Amino acid sequence: MSRARTRTKEFLAGILHKHPKSPKLPKLPEKPLAESSLPLRIGSNITIQDHNTFLNNYGSEGYKFYFELNTDNKTGSVYIIGMAxxxxxxxxxxxxxxxxxxxxxxxxxxxxxxxxxxxxxxxxxxxxxxxxxxxxxxxxxxxxxxxxxxxxxxxxxxxxxxxxxxxxxxxxxxxxxxxxxxxxxxxxxxxxxxxxxxxxxxxxxxxxxxxxxxxxxxxxxxxxxxxxxxxxxxxxxxxxxxxxxxxxxxxxxxxxxxxxxxxxxxxxxxxxxxxxxxxxxxxxxxxxxxxxxxxxxxxxxxxxxxxxxxxxxx
Missing domain, CATH: 3.90.1570 (tt1808, chain A)
Known part of the structure; x- marks a missing residue:
């Protein structure tokens, strides 16, 4: 949660938000979360590759994420389970x-x-x-x-x-x-x-x-x-x-x-x-x-x- 965000990551994060053809990524909450609302699912049927891309770009947002793999071993759901x-x-x-x-x-x-x-x-x-x-x-x-x-x-x-x-x-x-x-x-x-x-x-x-x-x-x-x-x-x-x-x-x-x-x-x-x-x-x-x-x-x-x-x- 203390990882710093580089300018490159900020730029890529902006692209992923703006372009509709971006990979399917989990969606961060728009409003501040209460700890009582955790765990909170923010994405489903997310591929492992897209989950990892999401972490690269948003891993410094102050949240701790958890990826629950589906039975197909290719996709899963992403949850916020903790926060700074x-x-x-x-x-x-x-x-x-x-x-x-x-x-x-x-x-x-x-x-x-x-x-x-x-x-x-x-x-x-x-x-x-x-x-x-x-x-x-x-x-x-x-x-x-x-x-x-x-x-x-x-x-x-x-x-x-x-x-x-x-x-x-x-x-x-x-x-x-x-x-x-x-x-x-x-x-x-x-x-x-x-x-x-x-x-x-x-x-x-x-x-x-x-x-x-x-x-x-x-x-x-x-x-x-x-x-x-x-x-x-x-x-x-x-x-x-x-x-x-x-x-x-x-x-x-x-x-x-x-x-x-x-x-x-x-x-x-x-x-x-x-x-x-x-x-x-x-x-x-x-x-x-x-x-x-x-x-x-x-x-x-x-x-x-x-x-x-x-x-x-x-």
Whole structure:
């Protein structure tokens, strides 16, 4: 949702609006949307090619799109399932900062690249494009572009031929839990995606605030999906300033109430970003981590995520 729009894309978007012979594309809403109206279908019987063209031209409009493939595996319906908001964008920005910590002070060509919404091809999705809220992947100085890789079969890439994202984050405010889970599990169908973080932030409880800070009470949940020996492994956290299903937030305080609490931290080994094994994968394979990186884990402090989300909507 934070992808910038180039002048070329703006020009092409104008052409697609004006010319009746343009491909059949989804139609964006003319009026502002309320999150309660999501998911909203904006196109049906759209081909995969036209869906991808639509994303190229309108992917920066502040919406998160979902393509539901029809049984013919050629066409489908396009939905808006989420949209930019201060809460969404502030949480995404903080997640990006957490993943940049192991780079130290390196700004230009860091060993770990952190990006917002780079296009990938949906795993086992027949060429449909999707983009995560946050993508974490290795610099080509440490993991070559797939086209230059000696690994057979060739590793996957993003749309531009760069190494595929190894860690993905999806943040949901208006997006439903069902769509969020489906999206995360879709990413996990690609073996090179080693971990997916899911953040769900529910609506604030209007009219009831924390006495000390004045923040609205808000339920927040997080999930970590990882590739494991026996399939997908999952961890879950309830980290809002109110316990899920609590009817008395003031008398039943939430335990996620301070930074650096071990029970409210998501830890992912740094090596997952540099996962690039030969084929077949040898027993005990461990990715090589650049010498410049001296920490062992990415650490996402969920209390910090909570506070940023609460502050964004007071």
């Amino acid at each position: 908001s201060p809460v969404h964008e502030d949480v995404v920005h903080l997640l990006q900062k957490f993943f940049e910590v192991p780079n130290g002070e390196v700004i230009f060509s860091p060993p770990i690249k952190v990006s917002g919404q780079p296009f990938h091809f949906k795993p086992k999705g027949g060429g449909v494009k999707i983009a995560p809220d946050v993508a974490v992947y290795p610099d080509t100085a440490f993991v070559p572009r797939p086209v230059a890789s000696a690994i057979v079969p060739r590793p996957p890439s993003d749309e531009k031929g760069n190494p595929h994202a190894r860690i993905v984050c999806e943040v949901s405010v208006g997006q439903t839990v069902c769509h969020l889970k489906k999206r995360c599990l879709t990413w996990m169908r690609q073996q090179y995606v080693r971990a997916v973080i899911s953040i769900k932030i529910l609506d604030p409880r209007l009219g009831i605030r924390e006495p000390r800070t004045g923040y609205f009470y808000r339920i927040m949940t997080a999930k970590l999906y990882r590739q494991g020996m026996q399939g997908i492994e999952k961890q879950e956290w309830d980290f809002g300033n109110v316990i899920k299903n609590s009817r008395n937030p003031k008398g039943n305080p939430a335990p996620c109430n301070a930074p650096n609490l071990p029970g409210f931290q998501i830890n992912i080994p740094i090596g997952e970003v540099f996962w690039d094994p030969p084929f077949p994968i040898p027993p005990g394979y461990a990715p090589a981590i650049p010498d410049a990186i001296t920490v062992h884990n990415f650490t996402i402090d969920l209390y910090r995520i909570q506070q940023v989300a609460l502050k964004a909507e007071m």
